[in-house]
Each structure stands twice: as C-alpha cells, then as structure tokens.
Amino acid sequence: MDAMDKIAQQFAAHNYKLTSQREAIAKVLLENERDHLSVEEVYMLVKGKYPQLGLATVYRTLELLCELHIVEKMNFGDGVSRYDLRTEGHDHMHHHLICQSCGKVAEIKDDWLAELESKLMKEYGFTVTDHRLDFKGTYRVCSGTGCKKEKSTMAAV
Structure with a gap:
C-alpha cells in the first residue's frame, strides 16, 4: 500500500x-x-x-x-x-538541523531520544507519545564568508 x-x-x-x-x-x-x-x-x-x-x-x-x-x-x-x-516506520517526528546563517534545514531520521523516553517512563511514569527536537546553529561552511544567504532544504541525515 x-x-x-x-x-x-x-x-x-x-x-x-x-x-x-x-x-x-x-x-x-x-x-x-x-x-x-x-x-x-x-x-x-x-x-x-x-x-x-x-x-x-x-x-x-x-x-x-x-x-x-x-x-x-x-x-x-x-x-x-x-x-x-509524518513518515511511516517512525513513532515520532524526525528532528532538524536549522542553520541560522543560510536557512538550510536537514532532517535527522534517527530517534536519539528513545533512551530518554525509557528513563522518563521508569522514573516518572510518563509515557512520551511524540517529541520534536530542532537544533539551531551554523554549518561549518556558513561560519566563514562563503555562505549563501538563501533558504534551502538539505537531504536527510
């Protein structure tokens, strides 16, 4: 399907x-x-x-x-x-890297927070049903003067 x-x-x-x-x-x-x-x-x-x-x-x-x-x-x-x-096969939303210099957005498909979710359940009895994590910063190539100031989207990480 x-x-x-x-x-x-x-x-x-x-x-x-x-x-x-x-x-x-x-x-x-x-x-x-x-x-x-x-x-x-x-x-x-x-x-x-x-x-x-x-x-x-x-x-x-x-x-x-x-x-x-x-x-x-x-x-x-x-x-x-x-x-x-929302993509199939992922219980949660994916995460993003957002460049504050050029506006590029890259997706991180891996769920890096599964261990934290497990700990929240064990220690607080809290079941996470969804989460989203955005990392804002600057790509190495944008740190210098060679960065193009344009919005674009990068492929998944």
Missing part, C-alpha cells in the same frame, strides 16, 4: 471525503517531502493543476491533514508555518 492509499484510509476512518483538491495537496506534500513547504508554496504548486483552487482551501486542507496526524505544522523560527509529513 502506497502513501496516498494510507492517507485515503485516514480520511475514510475519520469520515472525511478525499476530494480531488485534497488529494492534489497531499500529493504535492508527498512529492516535496524534504522541502518543508509553506502554505503559499503548496498553493503555488497545486494551482497549476487546479487554477480555481483558493488559498483558503489549501489552508483548511493543511489544517485537516494536521488534525488527522498526516502532517505536522512546524515553525523553524522564521515566522513561516511549514508542513512536514
């Missing part, structure tokens, strides 16, 4: 209709999984296929995808909400 089928199942399980516009928005997120798209970026990518689609529909659909735990709404400190797909 592919990712789109799983998204369709989640819609059906919560009695929501997966309209062609909602499907197009989900596909844009799937096709650009590493890019952490903003609402406006999703809108521009979907608009080519659905010119009649309004920005409000994109906002509502992304909020619904958040409600269904298909995507996670994130802010990397630049004041822009971005949307990140």
Whole structure:
C-alpha cells in the first residue's frame, strides 16, 4: 500500500471525503517531502493543476491533514508555518538541523531520544507519545564568508 492509499484510509476512518483538491495537496506534500513547504508554496504548486483552487482551501486542507496526524505544522523560527509529513516506520517526528546563517534545514531520521523516553517512563511514569527536537546553529561552511544567504532544504541525515 502506497502513501496516498494510507492517507485515503485516514480520511475514510475519520469520515472525511478525499476530494480531488485534497488529494492534489497531499500529493504535492508527498512529492516535496524534504522541502518543508509553506502554505503559499503548496498553493503555488497545486494551482497549476487546479487554477480555481483558493488559498483558503489549501489552508483548511493543511489544517485537516494536521488534525488527522498526516502532517505536522512546524515553525523553524522564521515566522513561516511549514508542513512536514509524518513518515511511516517512525513513532515520532524526525528532528532538524536549522542553520541560522543560510536557512538550510536537514532532517535527522534517527530517534536519539528513545533512551530518554525509557528513563522518563521508569522514573516518572510518563509515557512520551511524540517529541520534536530542532537544533539551531551554523554549518561549518556558513561560519566563514562563503555562505549563501538563501533558504534551502538539505537531504536527510
């Protein structure tokens, strides 16, 4: 079963209709999984296929995808909400390295906090259901003067 089928199942399980516009928005997120798209970026990518689609529909659909735990709404400190797909096989969201100089975002897929979660359960009786960790700093290549001041997304670590 592919990712789109799983998204369709989640819609059906919560009695929501997966309209062609909602499907197009989900596909844009799937096709650009590493890019952490903003609402406006999703809108521009979907608009080519659905010119009649309004920005409000994109906002509502992304909020619904958040409600269904298909995507996670994130802010990397630049004041822009971005949307990140929850990946299969990971109990928690992945983590990010965010360069404060150039704006690059790299994903860390490994769950480095499993040991801490276990300790929280043993010592406090607290079960962690999700977590997110963002590391803000500067890449070595950005420490000097050779850094380009542009926003881009790097591949997963």
